[in-house]
Amino acid sequence: MTHRKVYRFRMEPTQVQGEALERMAGARRWVWNWGLARRKEVYEATKQSLPMAQLGAELTALKKQPETAWLKAVDSQLLQQALKDLDRAYQAFFGKRARFPRFKSRKKDEPRFRIPQRVKVEDSRVYVPKVGWVRIRQNQPIDCTIKGATFKRDAEGHWYVTLTAEFEMPDVALPPANPEKVVGIDLGLKDFAVLSDGTRIAPPKFYRAGECRLKKASKALSRKQKGSKNCEKARRRLSRVHAKVRNQRQDWLHKLTTNLVTRYDGLCIEDLSLKGMARTKLSRSVMDAALGEFRRQVEYKTVWHRKHLAVIDRYFPSSRLCRECGSINANLTLSDKVWTCGCGAVHDRDLNAARNIRAEGIRTIPLVYGQSPSREGIVPVVVGHTNTQNACGEPVRPRQQLRHGSVKQESHVL
Structure with a gap:
């Protein structure tokens, strides 16, 4: 291929x-x-x-x-x-x-x-x-x-x-993944990414860090006479500030995605509506985080390194779903960082979402036969087996039922 x-x-x-x-x-x-x-x-x-x-x-x-x-x-x-x-x-x-x-x-x-x-x-x-x-x-x-x-x-x-x-590249099936090296990734703004193993990656916020320099260079450009040499010099100074912010973000994203792809056999991410998120009051932070560029790099780097990538449906209630009993918290809001399920389980919102994304995505990833992930109450699909159990032995609810149970798309922006 x-x-x-x-x-x-x-x-x-x-x-x-x-x-x-x-x-x-x-x-x-x-x-x-x-x-x-x-x-x-x-x-x-x-x-x-x-x-x-x-x-x-x-x-x-x-x-x-x-x-x-x-x-x-x-x-x-x-x-x-x-x-x-x-x-x-x-x-x-x-x-x-x-x-x-x-x-x-x-x-x-x-x-x-x-x-x-x-x-x-x-x-x-x-x-x-x-x-x-x-x-x-x-x-x-x-x-x-x-x-x-x-x-x-x-x-x-x-x-x-x-x-x-x-x-x-050889046109053969990807090698089975080790379930211990399959990770779920929940993207957001407070934490750029929360992994299912508990790792939290802080957002660099390069645009916010260079915002003062950008405002100063932009104001200097607006004061110059259009078409003059000083205007061209000011335009180039503003371009250099923008280029530095862009290069910092690209360098950070490339290092992060390369580390994730080489470190894990399978990655599970969520299909976020970035256009919708960019139209909210947090649009500046959403654009600064470059979540779309993160996904683009992960997609082609998993192909290059022959690793697995599972993209979860955007309507899957990853934050609302209790991974202990399988119930959905329909009253969960974006301001709730920690919530308690009716079964008594206490969940960190982002960590719970990352683990649910991993549990949902691992169904489509062929795993090494005879091994199961170190995840409480979850037995994934393995090569040669089609029946699985989830939520502490309870049957997994159909995708359509999950869609109706989720009130709206989850963006995890806070």
């Missing part, structure tokens, strides 16, 4: 190479605008869409005209890729996944371009067609086949190359 990996390295071009990269990004923007104008012109005249093949042939003819002969100095695949990106944007619009393609502004559009082939990496250098070898900060080797490269300049003025590579 073929999978993809993405590598991103910072480039260190010389002044001449930097100018060449900007020219290629400008050519990509020009071709995009030209292709968009041609498609709109043909549609207004004939009420039919211009085929991609005909648009590519017209682009080739442009190189022979004196006023557009400068296109010969740009890599041909780069120009064709710009037209493919435009066609993909049209398909996304007709598929109601995006708005109608718009013309790209020289001032607002960040310089970038894509080259699908002939990009190589050797000795901490990347080969860019029509530019040559450019030094990069390569912090890890590339052991896969490169299938494409995207070059982009960020708001700080630094160039980055993003390499898409493919690698083969």
